[in-house]
Amino acid sequence: MILVLMITLLLTIVLVGSNMDSILKQGVVFQVRSEIANNPSIAKSFSNVNEFESFIQEKIDARVKQLGLDEPWYTPQRIGITMYKIMILDFGNATFLSSDSGSSDVKEIILEKLPRTILLFTTSTIIISILGIFLGAMSGSKINSTIDRMTSSFAIVSSSFPVWWIGMLMIFVFAFTYHIFPARATPSILPSEPGYFFALMHHMALPLITIVMIGFGSWAYLVRNFMVGIMQEDFVTSQKIMGINKKNIIYKHALKNAAPPIITILALSLSGSLGGAIITEAVFDWPGMGRLYFEAITMMDLPVIVGSTYVLTVFFLISIFVADVLYGYFDPRMRVE
Numbered sequence: 001m002i003l004v005l006m007i008t009l010l011l012t013i014v015l016v017g018s019n020m021d022s023i024l025k026q027g028v029v030f031q032v033r034s035e036i037a038n039n040p041s042i043a044k045s046f047s048n049v050n051e052f053e054s055f056i057q058e059k060i061d062a063r064v065k066q067l068g069l070d071e072p073w074y075t076p077q078r079i080g081i082t083m084y085k086i087m088i089l090d091f092g093n094a095t096f097l098s099s100d101s102g103s104s105d106v107k108e109i110i111l112e113k114l115p116r117t118i119l120l121f122t123t124s125t126i127i128i129s130i131l132g133i134f135l136g137a138m139s140g141s142k143i144n145s146t147i148d149r150m151t152s153s154f155a156i157v158s159s160s161f162p163v164w165w166i167g168m169l170m171i172f173v174f175a176f177t178y179h180i181f182p183a184r185a186t187p188s189i190l191p192s193e194p195g196y197f198f199a200l201m202h203h204m205a206l207p208l209i210t211i212v213m214i215g216f217g218s219w220a221y222l223v224r225n226f227m228v229g230i231m232q233e234d235f236v237t238s239q240k241i242m243g244i245n246k247k248n249i250i251y252k253h254a255l256k257n258a259a260p261p262i263i264t265i266l267a268l269s270l271s272g273s274l275g276g277a278i279i280t281e282a283v284f285d286w287p288g289m290g291r292l293y294f295e296a297i298t299m300m301d302l303p304v305i306v307g308s309t310y311v312l313t314v315f316f317l318i319s320i321f322v323a324d325v326l327y328g329y330f331d332p333r334m335r336v337e
Helices: 002-037 040-044 049-066 076-087 106-141 146-160 163-177 196-230 234-241 246-257 259-275 278-284 289-299 302-330
Strands: none
Touching: 002 040, 002 049, 002 076, 002 302, 076 302, 106 146, 106 196, 106 246, 106 259, 106 289, 106 302, 146 196, 163 196, 163 278, 196 246, 196 259, 196 278, 234 246, 246 259, 259 302, 278 289, 289 302
16 A cells, blocks of 8 residues: 555656756745745835846745755655655645635645535535445346346446536526526535535535436446356255245345445545545536646646545545455454454
């Protein structure tokens, strides 16, 4: 996990290195000039403009040297310092974007957006997994039945349409035609106002319904395929001969044996949705990490891109670690004594 994180950081720095270097130096210039502008007595101490500009340039050069920006961005020292700052969540200030409170600190911007993405996609993933596991287990235990054919057909149809296209249809039908849900998923009131949470829940309904409608069919189809193989195993046949209740066989024994691959898919889909929600959040205008990524890429706000990439990589690695730990519980063969 640490190796993957280090490689991701290194590749990110290499990809944005030269551009990030220019942005950091511009930030130093802005910071120095702002400090001097806030102290009018400094400007009054100079007799002409040239001396004043020379003084500002000396301050800028000293600050650049102090931060180590006088060396090329690709030197080992610069790369090491940059990686260290990213690891301790010191992403610097955004170039163009800001938080709802007006802060340009990238860490504050991410901490403001991340909970909203977690709220939307964790909720949708939980609903999708519950529906998918239940329908998949039922379909896998009744091959070629009506519910099996309906589940398979719905999975093929629902997974064939891109989520952004379905999202636009849902907005057109339920926001513009019938006025049931708002067209934008961003509440019109400020987060500091008392009713913001309930407004957020109301605005979240349409994207949540769309994500669940698109996702649970393919989930059910995956679980169904896992269950088809397990239901042919000898231990299932033995339990049927012993007269054990069919529901107990399906949900207590067969489904537990199918749990390891299901957990892997759940962990990957949950962590992947946090970073792969760019198009979904952009379509619904949901104020989360996906839309933040979209805006940062559009404006080439590199500090936000680097910070978001790091945070989402950490979440991805944590989800994989949790999945590996759960493997030991569901599959005794994976346990290490």
